[in-house]
Amino acid sequence: MPISSQEIDTIHLTLLICNSISLLGSLSIILLFLSYKILRSYAFKLVFYMSLADTIRAIGFMLPSNPENFCLAQAFLTSFGSLSGLIWTSIIAICLYCVVIHETSNIQKYHILMIFIGYIIPLFIISLPATTNSYGQDKGWCWIVNDKYVYLWRIGGFYIFMLLVLIINIISYYKIISVIKSEINLLEQSPHELSSKQKLFNRFKWYPLVIVICYLPLLSKRLFEIITNDTIYWLTMLSAITTSTIGLLNAICYGLTDNVKETIIDSFKRHNKSRHGSINNIFVNMSI
Template identity: 25%
Template sequence: MATVQAVLGNLTPTDRRILTAVNTGASSLSFLGSGFIVLCYVLFKDLRKFSFKLVFYLALSDMLCSFFSIIGDPSKGFFCYTQGYSTHFFCVASFLWTTIIAFTLHRTVVRHKTDVEDLEPLFHLYVWGTSLVMTIIRSIGNDHGHLGGLGAWCWTQTGRTGKVVHFITFYAPLWGAILFNGVTYFQVIRMLNNATRMAVGMSDRSYQPDARADMKALNRWGYYPLILIGSWTFGTINRIHDFIEPDHKIFWLSVLDVGMAALMGLFNSIAYGLNSSVRRAIYERLDLLPERLQRWFPHSIKSRAQRHESELVSLKIQDQQ
């Protein structure tokens, strides 16, 4: 991830090799997870709805961010510039797409608007345009060269100017996105919970078990902002510590910084991508397999997928338009 370039500093060669391995392993998991969601969108036509299209863009950004984080041996020159710019660009785009998903839910559920699909060009302008601006500004105060002896990352910070610019162009919009997502999901969950309780009070007892299941599914949305918080809290602490004490690196904090940040794509693919619609599309294809192959797949997973109908894609935003 983009955070790796700032954590190496005066660590020993052994520590650096460990961080390189942690980054490569975690980024590979994120690449596979987000790549799976991208593949599902491409293969399954019934998933190509506006709501899941946003998840596709998120997974695509995560996949490219992870890819550029794990490619090795960037020698000085064009390839090194490409890796540095691309990693920062797609990592910023990733958490910006989470704000678009939160905004879409809020506009549809809370404000009862039906024009979210018409806003798609503005969404792209906001995400890709902001990512491009942040990436260009990030080049101020940085030395585009690979770290000697590592051959793994480009774009290291040189001096306080580079570190301040890094914080402004990455961590400031990141925590702005976390704050926006938290407030937005809180409002969405509160409104839907109130509506569900009202429906329970006006209906018979037979509706109540289903209502409780729906409320449990809705409350899972509250965990979405925690993905960014969990992925980047250690990185933020490490950046602040590095700014205050640039000559003193904390190895265990650097490991958590690199590892958790690199796992962001995997967390996003599980939370946003593996919803009931994706599972249903997969199991429908599994039903086409010969019976002897179907025995390898547990039936309990399929029944769980059928119960969780109140997730992100099941809002059926496109059906309201």
């Protein structure tokens, strides 16, 4: 059943609201990285790069799908942000794997290669559908239209990468979690160390799940459309909601570490202490 114009308006409103929230999550990571030098570790820098991609993606979905220029801009930005954000999750997974499993001490030497893989390759890939004029309105938002190149660009340009990223992430985190679990078993007599490892164990379990939660409804929607040549409104709505929250979930899972939370709390404490000191000085001066 075709989606009505009223349902399309509802989908666009949902995209606007959910991506606005997601944008706040991504921007918070960017702001924290730029504001606090203490947080500029190499690991958090990779999260910063991922948040930049998530920001581009959210902005793209917040654009109106009409007129045509806005539709094309939405398709480009969302395609680039989605693919780049996915790839950065795998870059982070591989870096963690190298550090934890292989004890690589100088992962920064691959920085230029990471930038190339995380930004330049997605930019090249999302440019390919433009060569066949395959970007346009597509049942809810602007993306790759259902033309004769649809399978090539949708599957070859996104879903294969999504599957590859998911496989890489699951394998990497499975091995990382296995090592951490072994260390947990050896640290039962050290509560502090055990607590730290347990937090890592719980956090890493969520990294691959974010992709599954956010993209499974969209994958189901696309498979249904391929099989039946039809679409379902509620599944389109669910896809709009879940795909729009990936920036927020990435910010929470990857960015909201104990170190980040402690830095924010310490900053508020210093700010309040400074504020109270200024107020006390005012009262002292007034009494004089």
